Amino acid sequence: MEQFVVIIHLLISLLLIFLVLLHAGRGGGMSDMFGGGMGGGGAGGSTVVEKNLDRLTVLTSTVFALTTLWLTWLGRA
Numbered sequence: 001m002e003q004f005v006v007i008i009h010l011l012i013s014l015l016l017i018f019l020v021l022l023h024a025g026r027g028g029g030m031s032d033m034f035g036g037g038m039g040g041g042g043a044g045g046s047t048v049v050e051k052n053l054d055r056l057t058v059l060t061s062t063v064f065a066l067t068t069l070w071l072t073w074l075g076r077a
Contacts, residue, residue, distance in 0.1 A: 002074050009067040016064055019057045024050065 046054070 002071070005067060005070055005074065009064070009071060012060060012064045012067060016057070016060045019053065019060055022053060023057070
């Protein structure tokens with residue numbers, strides 16, 4: 001059981017790193033390659049791609065936190 005959680009934790013951590021790198025910085029980022037910078041205006045707000053990227057990053061970080069707690073709980077048993 002513990003090995004399964006470790007594998008899931010490893011995959012989620014790699015996905016989380018990838019998603020964070022996709023986010024746009026101050027001058028744009030890798031998300032522009034996938035249509036994130038199509039809005040044109042800098043102060044106009046987020047595009048649909050950026051909002052979906054934010055949601056996916058939050059979901060992935062939540063799963064990462066849960067697997068971290070799960071591994072901590074399994075380590076005590």
